[in-house]
Amino acid sequence: MLIADKLENQKNMTVAEAGIAGYLITHGRDIKRYSTRDLADATYTSPATVVRLCKKLGFSGFNEFKDRFLEEQRFLEQREDAVDANFPFSKEDNAMRTANRIAQLHAQTIEDTMSLLHYRDLQKATRLLQRCQRAHIFSFGTTLNQAESFREKMLKIGCRVSISNNLNYQLYEARCLTPSDLAIAISYSGETDKILLVAQACRERHVPILALTSYGENSLTSYADCKLSLSSKERLFENTADFSTHVSVNLLLDILYSSIFLLDYDKNYQRKLTTTQSLEKNRRLEPLDENGNTA
Structure with a gap:
């Protein structure tokens, strides 16, 4: 924050x-x-x-x-942004201009996130993921939907990832973890009360914590063993939507997945291919009529 x-x-x-x-x-x-x-x-x-x-x-x-x-x-x-992360479009803009400004914001956010990503931190985060028996993601709101995509990709290469959508269960789950697990805490502000309770429970149980949070120091980083910084030019409440935060979270999760994939590229690709083929073998493409509807 x-x-x-x-x-x-x-x-x-x-x-x-x-x-x-x-x-x-x-x-x-x-x-x-x-x-x-x-x-x-x-x-x-x-x-x-x-x-x-x-x-x-x-x-x-x-x-x-x-x-x-x-x-x-x-x-x-250090860099004057072309698009305001909080108000990337105005009421005077038309749909196409808004589309272009949102695209600019995505590119701008990616550049900003990469400027905050350091090799040493990424290497440490990758090691934490590699060594854990299971990664547990703790977050709230729409970030959990982004985490589901990460979970699916990781499962396809044999890496176990758990997500609880129930906010109360997240705290219970944190109290059941062991040092062989990894807690991935995602919080833009790093000051959300429940995420800090989760982090405190993990610290008490000697569970390593990987934090995805905003640039600078916050309460969450004081618990974390490793931190990856999100693009941090978005205000907490005064914005049209959390566009920038969502792009930054997605990027970092995709980078983490790719870093794990790289550790044994051929094996992970074969496992992903085998898993995907076994799940898709019974799926049939329904023929479409001239109006694009299933026949």
Whole structure:
């Protein structure tokens, strides 16, 4: 979860802390030379209030916050996107222009996701998948539908993957895992209460965790053994849809599948071919009439 999103959505802020958060959102890179006292003076608060807000955001103090916040600002400014990830089209656009802008957003998201993907992290994630007896995917909402596609591909090459669509069962399942399993936690914000309960249960049972989450630090990454970053230019709520997040999740899951496939390419291809043929051998194509309907 981006620090900017945390500043906008942090719960239980006092009026003074909310004033500091608003100042930080507005001034961004201007705080580069600020000390704790400088920020307190600029916001008519106290250094203690500044430090208290930074700790609520998960940092030890203002100096750590400032370093991470400025790093995030550099990341967000390194490339001016052609399409706004939150509002890729407007009410003035026609259908074809909207189609082109959505296509641009997909390409832009793929480029952004790849810029955040590092060889060392991918190698570690692949090893975790390779070594586990079964991977268990934990997430909520439409991401589970994307995970089902990953599960199907993995099963066809003999890799066991489990998904529970029941949110309560996910926590029960996490408490039944062993160190030979792998938990794959998918959460854009990395701050969802139930996913953090799952991660905590896995940590208590020494179950390795692979997190697919947004750029930067969040609560989920503190539990994870390995993290792959999602494209992180989409706001949590103020957007037309989670277009960018869905593209980024799909890309990373496809990359993970392909990395496992590569470990024994010929064997996995033969297994996938055999599995697919055995499932499809009884399927018949129904003839179509001149109107395209089955005869």
